[in-house]
Amino acid sequence: MKVIAVVAALVLALLFQTTLAGMSFRGGTLVNFVLIAVICVALSFGAVTGLLAGAAGGLVQDAIAGGVVGIGGLSKTIVGFFVGVVGAHFIVSQPAPRFVMFVGGTVVHELCFQSLYNLLEGRAPHFAWGTLFTQAAINGLIGILAFQIVEGAPGLMQRRESRRATFGRRRF
Amino acid sequence: MLDIRKRTGWIFLIVIVAQVLLVSAQVQTRSGVPVMEAVSFGAFAKVQGVTSSAVRGVRDVWSNYAELRGARDENQWLKQRLAELEIRLQEQRALAARTTRLQELLTLQQATELPTVAADVIGGNPNAMAGIREITISRGTADGVQPGMAVMAPRGIVGRVIGQPAARASRVQLLIDRDAAAGALTERSRAGGMAVGMDRDPPLGMELVANLQDVKPGDLVVTSGVDGIFPKGYAIGWVETAQRGPGLYLNISVRPAVDFNSLEEVLVILVPPRPALSEAETKAGPEGRK
Numbered sequence: 001m002k003v004i005a006v007v008a009a010l011v012l013a014l015l016f017q018t019t020l021a022g023m024s025f026r027g028g029t030l031v032n033f034v035l036i037a038v039i040c041v042a043l044s045f046g047a048v049t050g051l052l053a054g055a056a057g058g059l060v061q062d063a064i065a066g067g068v069v070g071i072g073g074l075s076k077t078i079v080g081f082f083v084g085v086v087g088a089h090f091i092v093s094q095p096a097p098r099f100v101m102f103v104g105g106t107v108v109h110e111l112c113f114q115s116l117y118n119l120l121e122g123r124a125p126h127f128a129w130g131t132l133f134t135q136a137a138i139n140g141l142i143g144i145l146a147f148q149i150v151e152g153a154p155g156l157m158q159r160r161e162s163r164r165a166t167f168g169r170r171r172f
Numbered sequence: 173m174l175d176i177r178k179r180t181g182w183i184f185l186i187v188i189v190a191q192v193l194l195v196s197a198q199v200q201t202r203s204g205v206p207v208m209e210a211v212s213f214g215a216f217a218k219v220q221g222v223t224s225s226a227v228r229g230v231r232d233v234w235s236n237y238a239e240l241r242g243a244r245d246e247n248q249w250l251k252q253r254l255a256e257l258e259i260r261l262q263e264q265r266a267l268a269a270r271t272t273r274l275q276e277l278l279t280l281q282q283a284t285e286l287p288t289v290a291a292d293v294i295g296g297n298p299n300a301m302a303g304i305r306e307i308t309i310s311r312g313t314a315d316g317v318q319p320g321m322a323v324m325a326p327r328g329i330v331g332r333v334i335g336q337p338a339a340r341a342s343r344v345q346l347l348i349d350r351d352a353a354a355g356a357l358t359e360r361s362r363a364g365g366m367a368v369g370m371d372r373d374p375p376l377g378m379e380l381v382a383n384l385q386d387v388k389p390g391d392l393v394v395t396s397g398v399d400g401i402f403p404k405g406y407a408i409g410w411v412e413t414a415q416r417g418p419g420l421y422l423n424i425s426v427r428p429a430v431d432f433n434s435l436e437e438v439l440v441i442l443v444p445p446r447p448a449l450s451e452a453e454t455k456a457g458p459e460g461r462k
Contacts, residue, residue: 047180055187059194070195077191081184120199 006041006049010057013037018064032106032135034061034072036143038080039105040150043092047084054080068120075112079105095144102140107132273437276326280439286403287442289315291323293435294341305346305369305432311440312337320401320445323438328407328429329354329395330438332445342440346432347408348375355398356408361386364396367408367426375432376409378424385422387414393426400446 013033020031034057042050058073065072083105092098110132118125274290281288291311311317317337323330323344331346345352348369356367356378363385370377381387391411397404409426417423 048183051180051184051187055191059191068195068198070191070198074188074191074195077184077187081180085180116195120195 002045002049006045006053009037009041010034010053010060013057014060014064017061031138031142032109033142034058035076035079035106035109036102036139036146038076039083039102039139039143040146042080042084042105043087043098043101043147045084046088047081050080050084051077052080054078068117071113071116071120074116075109078112079109082108095147098144098147099140102143103133103136106136106139110135270436273326277437277439280324280326284403284441287316288324288439289317289442291315291317291342291438291440293438296343305349305352305375306334307331307344307346307435309342309344309438309440310340312340312342314339315440316442317342317440318442318444321443322402322441322445324406324441325430325435325438327431328409329402330430330432330435332401333440344438347430348428348432353399354402354408355396356393357396358385358387358411359392359394360388361391363387364398365421365424367393370425372425374409374412374425374427376426376428378411378426379421381422381424382420383416383422387411387422387424389413403441403443 013036016033020033038050038054038057041053054076055073058076059069061076062069062072083101086092086101090097092101111127114127115125277290281290289311291309293307294310295308296306309323317333319333319336321333323332329347331344331349331352333342334345335343337343346369347354347367350369350371352369354367355364357364363381365378365381365385368377368379369375378387378393389411391414393408393411395402395404395406395408407429409428411424412427413423413425415423
């Protein structure tokens, strides 16, 4: 069940990422759905699942996006692992801590990602901090929303089923 | 069963390393060599370097040990060789010295008009304690040596043949024997007397020289020829002290011209002494002449 959920999350994230590839906020700031999915998995299932999901999702994303395969995987593996470790030690079931985790995870991911690329291309590291934090905040919001949907959907469906059943037995 | 939750760190490390390798395989260095190849080659080169150093170290230690063992054998061989060469060198030095002495002897032989024969000293050391000083030489009657014949060295008079010589050997009474005597005179003042052996240092003296004669230290004493044995004019020694004696004669000590302690080759003058003197001296011998 866990594997299915993780795979489903990653597939959905990749679909969103490829479908909404052109979507940007504030001039080029892209939402990273795969990273959001990895952080969600890490917070939900722990460090091992988080790092494996990060590795798998990152590699696939790298393969689809072109360029050097492995840099995104490496960055997402690190994020998945540390988010899973932090999530196991602290209570992150509330939206605010989760937002912090998404923001932190996004910052760490971008730092790793950009640093690795700069390292490979032999350039001096340069970070657009404004863009980075904006992306982190958007990822955080989307992540919280995703959590709400994932955690709220089963109850909502159950309530709807119950309501339908109640209406079915009524006689007007 | 393996619980991967307890191996989180290892899994993380493995995944990271795998992805680093994956990235490295796709990236090239500035020289165009793939990073993975460059890194692996560098790492392998370091391992090779360490291995090579270790192997070289072991080989050096072993070769040093082997060389050390070889050096010990070689050292022993060289020591033996050195000893042999030192012996050879001493032989060569002795040969050179002998050649020099023989050359001097030959020069003397050519200088004198008298018939002579060279002889080796084959035995007998001067016995200073007894005051009897004799040597044995390698010439005898077969070489024409007769009793009473004079024996010389390049530096001066040695002595005379005494006793009956053998066919290939003869006894020689040295001039420093206490019973030996030779007619002598000083070369400078021509003061005549008799050189005799003495039990003292210097082992020669000059007797029968009148107090009135002019004899000084440093005067050369030569044979006078009046004894009928030693030819005239050959060196006996140098006057070391000349003092007025209690009687009519001077007390004169003479330092021999010949080093009697290092005699090795001598020259026998093949001229028989005058018959009367030769017969008397020969019959008397060293003991009989006391």
